[in-house]
Amino acid sequence: MARVSGWxxxxxxxxxxxxxxxxDRWIKQFEPNxxxxxxxxxxxxxxxxxxxxxxxxxxxxxxxEGWDINPEQRRGKWCFVAYSxxxxxxxxxxxxxxxxxxxxxxxxYNQLFKYKSELVRENLGPSDTVVFVDDFSGTGTQVCNxxxxxxxxxxxxxxxxxVLVAAGINACTxxxxxxxxxxxxxxxxxxxxxxxxxHCAHFIxxxxxxxxxxxxxxxxxxxxxxxxxxxxxxxxxxxxxxxxPILHSSHANWEGLxxxxx
Amino acid sequence: MTxxxxxxxxxxxxxxxxxxxxSLVPNPHNPRMLFDRVPLEVLRASxxxxxxxxPLTVYWSQEKEHYVILDGxxxxxxxxxxxxxxxxxxxxxxxxxxxxxxxMFQIHQLREDWELMPTALKLEVLMRELNERNDKKLAALxxxxxxxxxRCKKLLSYPKKYQDLMLDPDPGKRVxxxxxxxxxxxxxxxxxxxxxxxxxxxxxxxxxEKYQSRKSGLKSVTAFRIMKQHINNARHAKxxxxxxxxLKEFYFDDTLTLDHLRIQSADVSAGVRxxxxxxxxxxxxxxxxxxxxxxxxxxxxxxxxxxxxxIRSKLEAAGRRLK
Numbered sequence: 001m002a003r004v005s006g007w008x009x010x011x012x013x014x015x016x017x018x019x020x021x022x023x024d025r026w027i028k029q030f031e032p033n034x035x036x037x038x039x040x041x042x043x044x045x046x047x048x049x050x051x052x053x054x055x056x057x058x059x060x061x062x063x064x065e066g067w068d069i070n071p072e073q074r075r076g077k078w079c080f081v082a083y084s085x086x087x088x089x090x091x092x093x094x095x096x097x098x099x100x101x102x103x104x105x106x107x108x109y110n111q112l113f114k115y116k117s118e119l120v121r122e123n124l125g126p127s128d129t130v131v132f133v134d135d136f137s138g139t140g141t142q143v144c145n146x147x148x149x150x151x152x153x154x155x156x157x158x159x160x161x162x163v164l165v166a167a168g169i170n171a172c173t174x175x176x177x178x179x180x181x182x183x184x185x186x187x188x189x190x191x192x193x194x195x196x197x198x199h200c201a202h203f204i205x206x207x208x209x210x211x212x213x214x215x216x217x218x219x220x221x222x223x224x225x226x227x228x229x230x231x232x233x234x235x236x237x238x239x240x241x242x243x244x245p246i247l248h249s250s251h252a253n254w255e256g257l258x259x260x261x262x
Numbered sequence: 263m264t265x266x267x268x269x270x271x272x273x274x275x276x277x278x279x280x281x282x283x284x285s286l287v288p289n290p291h292n293p294r295m296l297f298d299r300v301p302l303e304v305l306r307a308s309x310x311x312x313x314x315x316x317p318l319t320v321y322w323s324q325e326k327e328h329y330v331i332l333d334g335x336x337x338x339x340x341x342x343x344x345x346x347x348x349x350x351x352x353x354x355x356x357x358x359x360x361x362x363x364x365x366m367f368q369i370h371q372l373r374e375d376w377e378l379m380p381t382a383l384k385l386e387v388l389m390r391e392l393n394e395r396n397d398k399k400l401a402a403l404x405x406x407x408x409x410x411x412x413r414c415k416k417l418l419s420y421p422k423k424y425q426d427l428m429l430d431p432d433p434g435k436r437v438x439x440x441x442x443x444x445x446x447x448x449x450x451x452x453x454x455x456x457x458x459x460x461x462x463x464x465x466x467x468x469x470x471e472k473y474q475s476r477k478s479g480l481k482s483v484t485a486f487r488i489m490k491q492h493i494n495n496a497r498h499a500k501x502x503x504x505x506x507x508x509l510k511e512f513y514f515d516d517t518l519t520l521d522h523l524r525i526q527s528a529d530v531s532a533g534v535r536x537x538x539x540x541x542x543x544x545x546x547x548x549x550x551x552x553x554x555x556x557x558x559x560x561x562x563x564x565x566x567x568x569x570x571x572x573i574r575s576k577l578e579a580a581g582r583r584l585k
Contacts, residue, residue, distance in 0.1 A: 083431060084431055084432060085423075085430045115423060115426045116429045117428075120384060121383070126326065127325075142431055149377070152290065152292075155290040157325065
């Protein structure tokens with residue numbers, strides 16, 4: 001019972017409310033012999049609440065140079081932009097949290113926050129800075145594929161940051177190698193955060209195989225999560241598809257505890 | 263814009279020299295493009311055999327402290343693959359933003375596989391800097407098709423939040439430019455704009471929601487052509503009030519499909535208008551037949567006989583008394 005209360009407290013604030021019934025139904029999708037495995041998996045979930053995200057974004061200005069709240073002390077022009085643009089998607093929400101975290105929510109700061117489509121006409125040069133804000137990058141593939149388009153919007157070659165709540169270590173390496181983006185993830189997920197990796201100490205080999213079998217039921221195509229990331233991270237507003245599918249897949253044969261869509 | 267003004271849009275020539283291949287970077291204004299492998303291999307073979315015959319056009323970027331390629335990215339890529347140490351370049355003065363964009367447009371032309379939104383955004387800069395909005399002049403200046411300029415301008419007419427949807431990093435979530443281009447004719451229809459409940463922004467948002475969730479049968483962007491056709495048909499049939507109500511109902515209700523906008527009597531009127539146009543053309547063609555000239559052209563006369571028979575049978579079926 002205490003364990004359930006702990007999960008309820010940990011997962012409070014997820015976009016689809018988690019309650020005792022949902023947890024119970026989720027566990028009962030496992031074989032009775034594997035209930036313990038299921039509950040231990042829930043113990044491993046790294047739930048990033050909105051408060052944690054705000055703390056994460058707050059630390060950004062400690063890392064980057066040239067920023068000052070006073071425009072006269074600031075180096076060059078600064079633009080803060082949501083990286084993903086789809087309506088209701090993470091980009092907008094993350095940018096909002098970023099504003100709150102850094103006390104930039106006053107009307108006087110509105111001009112710092114731009115749409116991506118406004119960047120070309122800003123005519124930014126090397127002394128200027130663009131800060132893209134988003135939530136997560138698991139493999140870095142999408143960011144790297146999209147980089148030429150971003151470059152096209154920033155022909156003057158300003159300094160560009162990509163501020164993320166979390167990113168896989170491989171994503172960080174790929175983005176650093178293939179783009180000129182300075183990636184700043186608050187949480188860097190390591191090799192041992194992939195629960196199928198031999199470096200992951202939470203489960204033994206046999207348990208990993210069992211989890212993989214359940215993951216295959218949840219998602220045949222990406223049983224280890226997108227890009228074989230094998231993560232168990234859940235963000236308050238969504239569960240990345242790089243996390244293992246038994247956490248988020250939702251269909252006739254499986255109902256994830258952290259479903260991604262309505 | 264005069265001829266002299268256009269002339270000023272070309273960067274000033276400085277001279278030809280050889281420079282290290284490592285000191286060159288591609289022009290970030292170049293549109294994102296995939297270079298076709300086959301022509302690139304042909305070019306590489308030619309460079310391997312005779313070297314680079316046409317110097318690359320470059321400028322020295324003060325800010326980047328690099329030579330930037332204005333023209334010759336393919337030659338540069340081949341030279342790099344071949345391990346050449348340096349390449350011949352024709353250096354020109356660092357172009358202004360406008361010069362750079364115009365040069366980029368002129369060199370690369372527009373390829374079908376480009377995303378249109380980044381092109382539109384560059385066109386926006388040109389329009390602002392040159393204070394030029396005329397489609398024809400812009401098309402001539404950029405070497406673009408006039409229709410492309412017009413499409414770009416349609417995209418630029420949307421609020422920035424919608425423009426951003428066409429730049430989403432996830433190709434699966436990116437909204438196609440065609441959606442906004444096709445919707446444009448509906449939301450800019452003067453009659454629709456006069457509807458008291460209508461708001462361009464809200465209508466765009468609702469149509470986007472319906473399209474993305476495949477509701478109301480909006481599976482294809484061409485659905486907006488059908489929508490516009492229904493509106494036009496209703497207007498010609500003087501069914502303004504009815505189509506206003508139907509469009510409002512369609513706007514709010516996701517269970518209604520485009521068929522809800524179909525007003526049968528309006529469709530009939532539209533059909534009649536089309537038929538009348540066709541019949542007038544036939545009348546004219548028949549009237550202009552010079553009998554002596556076509557005498558003996560059996561196929562023509564037998565077709566005319568068939569047509570006459572057909573017309574008679576239709577008129578009789580309609581209860582018309584033939585004179």
